Amino acid sequence: MEIERRFIASPQVLNLDLGPGHDIVQGYLWAGPQGNARVRVDGDRGLLTCKGPKFGFCRNETEIPIPHAAALDLLAALPAETLIHKTRYAVAVGGLGWAVDVFGGRHQGLIIGEIELTDPAQMFLRPDWAVREVTWDPRYGNSSLALSGWQPVAA
Template sequence: MAVEIERKFIADPAVLAHCRSGTQLIQGYLYTDDANTIRIRQAGECMLVTWKSPRRGCCREEIEFAISPADGRALLARVPASRRLEKTRYRVLHAGAGWDVDVFGGTLAGLILAEIELEREDQLVTLPSWVRREVTSDARYRNSRLAGSVMPERTAA
């Protein structure tokens, strides 16, 4: 089983100057409890089902697999709006590392989160100037909690 090692940060709108070509993502949360998160994600025509374990620090187990676009669209259509979110994901390079910058839409418009996936928990990360503060351990910033909810903190424009 794959292990995702990821840190998450609130990003300043200054990062948008580095965001060139993004991918529109729609995520629907099929099931969430203290031990499991199961979601369906649409990225263009690609449909992915993902299971994630609870986070331990910046680590969690993850299983992800593609399903047919028709099945994915049918499944996503059955997820209530209160369990969905929309965002545009950009890939931004900084100090030789790739960051995923998510610019949220809908009720979360104005929220910008930046994530970096690591090879090791103790890996040194050079933070860009557009990073505000780390929210890796703040449950309010989990996508499954953000779906259909109000924004925990608005990113200043």
């Protein structure tokens, strides 16, 4: 079960000592209201991920390692304009780990901070740089970004 909260992050997060990031390229084999299937290259790892429909901010998720070459082949078969390019950084806040994704390509300028929780009721410290929650806004899901691009939305 994936229990995730997502936030638009202020560019001020880039002033933190983020340490080394890692580049991710991902694309969607299919996506819709019932879930999605994603292929990802994360460094030298290939991953195939299937996600079910969302229930609030929870959903079933299965992630399977696949050969790096197979992941590259699957990505190459997808339209280039639908691929997501981002650099992911790990940030500790209040004893919990956040992922900060700095998007590139046609999503340049978008920064998303996300935290994965162990329970839907789990409390967490929201950092100042997490300026607006977009957990329930489908425009900020990666599958939506892949298909429709991104334009900044006024707060």
